[in-house]
Amino acid sequence: MxxxxxxxxxxxxxxxxxxxxxxxxxxxxxxxxxxxxxxxxxxxxxxxxxxxxxxxxxxxxxxxxxxxxxxxxxxxxxxxxxxxxxxxxxxxxxxxxxxxxxxxxxxxxxxAGTIFSSDCADSAVGLLIDVLRKISAANRYVKQGLWSSQVFYPLGYKLGGKRVGIVGLGSIGTEVAKRLDAFGCSISYHSRSKKPLEPYKFYPNVVELAANCDALIICCALTGETHHLISKEVLSALGKDGVIVNIARGPIIDEKELVRCLVKGEIRGAGLDVFEHEPDVPVELFALDNVVMTPHCAVHTMESFEELRKL
Amino acid sequence: MxxxxxxxxxxxxxxxxxxxxxxxxxxxxxxxxxxxxxxxxxxxxxxxxxxxxxxxxxxxxxxxxxxxxxxxxxxxxxxxxxxxxxxxxxxxxxxxxxxxxxxxxxxxxxxAGTIFSSDCADSAVGLLIDVLRKISAANRYVKQGLWSSQVFYPLGYKLGGKRVGIVGLGSIGTEVAKRLDAFGCSISYHSRSKKPLEPYKFYPNVVELAANCDALIICCALTGETHHLISKEVLSALGKDGVIVNIARGPIIDEKELVRCLVKGEIRGAGLDVFEHEPDVPVELFALDNVVMTPHCAVHTMESFEELRKL
Known part of the structure; x- marks a missing residue:
């Protein structure tokens, strides 16, 4: 028109x-x-x-x-x-x-309120399993016909028993917690304030949360306070056995630091649906099997759009 | 020696x-x-x-x-x-x-008993999320640098609310059910016999189970009776919106039929950790984005081998 x-x-x-x-x-x-x-x-x-x-x-x-x-x-x-x-x-x-x-x-x-919360939470858990169990990398290995020619595919890591820290226990974070609970993960969280009704351990400081977790899932809103909340210090507290998943907003993580940590092996892996400068993605991550990336589609399913229309 | x-x-x-x-x-x-x-x-x-x-x-x-x-x-x-x-x-x-x-x-x-059950169940859920939400395919799309050049990544499908049928409600099947319950899936199952203590709906006939489900997860043991249990008839009952996940044993599915259904779009997708003639995988599946394959590694994590050693 x-x-x-x-x-x-x-x-x-x-x-x-x-x-x-x-x-x-x-x-x-x-x-x-x-x-x-x-x-x-x-x-x-x-x-x-x-x-x-x-x-x-x-x-x-x-x-x-x-x-x-x-x-x-x-x-x-x-x-x-x-x-x-x-x-x-x-x-x-x-x-x-x-x-x-x-x-x-x-x-x-x-x-859109909580229409997208469950899809987002599913994506977060899917990315975490994918990174730990190397599903995307294994899929590529099989589809390239490497299985019959190579002895053994590299082992992944168990999800059960992992200490998962949720950054932002809002509608998405709560859904993530509920799911990972069923996998036998031990859940703790960081939020602006303690949620007295939630059974999970609260950390007022995100560095402390990272230091006590094997994985961090970023679920908070992007605000002035959460911009680059996941800093060099937080990544370093998470450590070389730690995994990070972000289905919230790219700029919550200091992306330059994250890329450096992943390239140098200072953290174990990452599942990223969002990036600081979308649709530009750091090219350094393209070759890393321990990084699984999706194009800001955590909220996008056929069914969620139908619900949105109804709303 | x-x-x-x-x-x-x-x-x-x-x-x-x-x-x-x-x-x-x-x-x-x-x-x-x-x-x-x-x-x-x-x-x-x-x-x-x-x-x-x-x-x-x-x-x-x-x-x-x-x-x-x-x-x-x-x-x-x-x-x-x-x-x-x-x-x-x-x-x-x-x-x-x-x-x-x-x-x-x-x-x-x-x-090895139930040492591997939780890892197997995690794999099954990971494969199901991956197929529905197209995580491996999205990862490839981003890593090939296609995001900035293309308008929109194809939508995936929601996991919540899906009717999931578990074939074999043993130690693995029960763990899968527990996990998918937390995602808001509605669980039913087929087994040799009804398990009175389980809250899920039992189908004595696997064709009937498939006809009433959006996804089938194969968790049963391979025996004379379960060989090719997932036949052309079962796949056809599952239908073109149905997804199948197999983390049990390859020969439980009639693989030739499965490949035909996937190639022709008669079912929506598949997550496969096991195959009929491992390590040979049907090459027809290599190009399909709706098929996610891993090299019989559902049970393999660093942690599970450590438990095995202790056992």
Missing amino acids: TSENQSRHFQSDLPCVLVLKRPPSFVLFGDHFLESPKFQYLKAYESPLPLSQLLHTHARSVQAILSSGGAPVTAETICLLPRLGLVVTTSQGLDHIDLSECRRRGIAVAG | TSENQSRHFQSDLPCVLVLKRPPSFVLFGDHFLESPKFQYLKAYESPLPLSQLLHTHARSVQAILSSGGAPVTAETICLLPRLGLVVTTSQGLDHIDLSECRRRGIAVAG
């Missing part, structure tokens, strides 16, 4: 929802995925106009923003929209939204 | 343990792995003599056999050893041992 078409379209009385960037669900299922007779879309990514000019044109129509992880909702954008009352995001995280500006203006913010 | 050396060696009074084939634990950790001052080994794989001749020579010394999955303990071998009283295997399965001949002769048979 061209900008001219959109302008004509917006003469109707329906509330207008600004879409900054085509969200994954549109890419996968078409733009009709979240359509409704109750509102109309203003698709910024289809307009030839610069964003500020587009927003000026439609300043008084836009009442809501539909956002996804890839497109930040900045204070600047918010300022241009005096009637904005709601920001909805299709992502689990809210880190791309200027929450303090929303709070100041009294704009409601709605995320 | 040569045969001559061995003969000389056997003049001592220590009980003699016949080892037919170098077990994986010897390959990995050296022949001293299971050594003990209480017995001595007769290593058939190091002798230049044909097996029958070697056994004739030592017929009256051998009191026990240490066996592993790769070397069958046949009635013929047993007949040559009049003092044989014990067959110990380092494997979980006993299908390579002629159990009826042992029974007839009153020879005790000892397996």
